[in-house]
Amino acid sequence: MTVADIIEPVDAEFADSEPVVVGRPRLRIVDLIDETLAGVFARPARAALTTLGTVLGIASLVATLGISRTAGNQIVGRFDELAATQVTVKARTSGGGSSSSGSSRRAPLPWNVEPRLDRLNGVVAAGAVAEVSSPGSVRTAPLRDPENITEQLVPVYAASVGFLDAVRGEIVNGRWFDQGHVDRVDRVVIIGTDVADQFGITRLDAQPGIFIGDQLFTVIGILSEAPRDEGLVGSIIVPYTVAQERFATTTPERVVIETDIGAAQLIAGQAAVALSPNAPEGLNVTAPRDPKRTKDAVQSDVNQLFLLLGLISLVVGAIGIANVTLVTVMERTGEIGLRRALGAARRHIGLQFLAESTAMGLVGGIIGASVGILVVVAVASSREWTPVLDLWLPLAAPFAGALVGLIAGLYPSIRAARMEPVDALRAGT
Amino acid sequence: MTIVHPVVVLDAVSRVFDSDPPVEALKDVHLVVQRGDHVAIIGPSGSGKSTLLNVLGLLDRPTHGRYLLDGIDTAVLSDSGRAAERGRRIGFVFQSFHLLPYRTVEENVMLSELYLGTSRKDRRRRAVEALDRVGLSHRRTFEPIRLSGGERQRVAIARALLGEPSLLLCDEPTGNLDSKNTDSVLGLFDELHAQGMTLLLITHDSDVAGRARRRVRIVDGELGEVA
Numbered sequence: 229m230t231v232a233d234i235i236e237p238v239d240a241e242f243a244d245s246e247p248v249v250v251g252r253p254r255l256r257i258v259d260l261i262d263e264t265l266a267g268v269f270a271r272p273a274r275a276a277l278t279t280l281g282t283v284l285g286i287a288s289l290v291a292t293l294g295i296s297r298t299a300g301n302q303i304v305g306r307f308d309e310l311a312a313t314q315v316t317v318k319a320r321t322s323g324g325g326s327s328s329s330g331s332s333r334r335a336p337l338p339w340n341v342e343p344r345l346d347r348l349n350g351v352v353a354a355g356a357v358a359e360v361s362s363p364g365s366v367r368t369a370p371l372r373d374p375e376n377i378t379e380q381l382v383p384v385y386a387a388s389v390g391f392l393d394a395v396r397g398e399i400v401n402g403r404w405f406d407q408g409h410v411d412r413v414d415r416v417v418i419i420g421t422d423v424a425d426q427f428g429i430t431r432l433d434a435q436p437g438i439f440i441g442d443q444l445f446t447v448i449g450i451l452s453e454a455p456r457d458e459g460l461v462g463s464i465i466v467p468y469t470v471a472q473e474r475f476a477t478t479t480p481e482r483v484v485i486e487t488d489i490g491a492a493q494l495i496a497g498q499a500a501v502a503l504s505p506n507a508p509e510g511l512n513v514t515a516p517r518d519p520k521r522t523k524d525a526v527q528s529d530v531n532q533l534f535l536l537l538g539l540i541s542l543v544v545g546a547i548g549i550a551n552v553t554l555v556t557v558m559e560r561t562g563e564i565g566l567r568r569a570l571g572a573a574r575r576h577i578g579l580q581f582l583a584e585s586t587a588m589g590l591v592g593g594i595i596g597a598s599v600g601i602l603v604v605v606a607v608a609s610s611r612e613w614t615p616v617l618d619l620w621l622p623l624a625a626p627f628a629g630a631l632v633g634l635i636a637g638l639y640p641s642i643r644a645a646r647m648e649p650v651d652a653l654r655a656g657t
Numbered sequence: 658m659t660i661v662h663p664v665v666v667l668d669a670v671s672r673v674f675d676s677d678p679p680v681e682a683l684k685d686v687h688l689v690v691q692r693g694d695h696v697a698i699i700g701p702s703g704s705g706k707s708t709l710l711n712v713l714g715l716l717d718r719p720t721h722g723r724y725l726l727d728g729i730d731t732a733v734l735s736d737s738g739r740a741a742e743r744g745r746r747i748g749f750v751f752q753s754f755h756l757l758p759y760r761t762v763e764e765n766v767m768l769s770e771l772y773l774g775t776s777r778k779d780r781r782r783r784a785v786e787a788l789d790r791v792g793l794s795h796r797r798t799f800e801p802i803r804l805s806g807g808e809r810q811r812v813a814i815a816r817a818l819l820g821e822p823s824l825l826l827c828d829e830p831t832g833n834l835d836s837k838n839t840d841s842v843l844g845l846f847d848e849l850h851a852q853g854m855t856l857l858l859i860t861h862d863s864d865v866a867g868r869a870r871r872r873v874r875i876v877d878g879e880l881g882e883v884a
Contacts, residue, residue: 270759571744571772
């Protein structure tokens, strides 16, 4: 029997017994993931060192962006919080000659703003204030001592009880006046710390007196700060009833309202009606602009330098991954040959090495993002800032890492896919 | 009537390498391997054994002639089609085992059908069966580095058996083994042959070839049957 005898019948019978061709080899995605993880974790120390470059790059990028965002938000945030919760109401000064001045009635501001405004939902504190016109010079004693400058011209304000809280004032010594002082028209004053320094008043237990013009008042409190009205620390504040009686002060110049965050716009709409139900249009309400944050992050040269460093580390990281993957491909030549012998197509070989380098980049990105966030939190807590991160940053960082790995793996993967199985099997053991 | 195709039909196959001068590694080779055959191909180094193995394993294409594997004309297959047929129909056993380090014995065996897209559960079950068949079920969780040479080759054989291939293609399967391990591996081949597996061994060892039912000698790329 010759070979030809056997072949001929085979050929003749092809028609009715067509052998089934397997077709294209395929690789399940779970198996690819499995092989990838096995490949990466076969040498954990090497994989860890390989991802280090990506970790550093991603970490410095995340940290730089996060810190600049945190710092930028901090500056904006501090400014915002004070301004965004303040509403100021003033009487509309009817400018001379305006035709509307005749029709709109003059609406004097009332002094009793607290009961009118405190019931509005969103008001934290409210108070009225007016500057006392020409109160006279201020001194501690009626004696005129030519060697000591004991006479000062100090601004004097008349205020209602709620004014202290409305300007967020702090009393460092003594107390603020209360409704009892107002009702009894007690001759008491609150002085700012600057005034207290000038007159050498440090203690209040001896009930020090102070002369405004020719009239004696008792100092009951020292105001240390008033963030909404910085000038108050250099002034004297008297209850408005006292000012009405002694200095002929009439109506408040302005009403200051502290609101809850976000309530300023609402209160601004209601305050005029609450204060002057008969002629709300006669009042001028100043409210903060809609709280649109200036999102511009701080763009300093330092930030750009760090971003540049981060990008350079990423490039270095990519080169590292490419290098190690290439070495791995060479080391695993035998494995490549075996896989081809087991039925892997070229694309499966390429895909596997590409997936391994991408996985290393992805892991580097995840670790890098975590490290970067830790750095942001650490820096923020050391400055007592609120750490602020854009949500996209920790989400995008692992993808950036994976992209680095993907790009780095392209060339080694192509090399691996192009290997001839015969050569690969012969070369590898 | 079901037609049983011969597993291998080489019809006037030759393989010429484009070197200067061109080397004709296989010259007009005719070979038919029937299902259940146990064939040894013997020849000195440089005789064309490896080239023949590469052609039979679909790792290399013949320059001239036809190669029918399970009745399929392999010449019409694409590169990826050849990979698929190779994975499905041929089980390779190499001299150097080609086991992956860092992977357990079972994982190494499971690798066999990775590119056929069968489910992992199925592959694991049959890997256990195949390891049982070569007598290594107790080594499933071991890494290859902890196995003896003979055990490693058995793992490789289990891997080759996993997909129920039409042809077990063994390239110097005992080349790295001592005589005791050689005996045990050859004994395993005898068992597989008895179970109906088609085996084709390439070897330069006449003792190994002596265990085969049929011997074919290759010298200078020319094949001749040995009585």
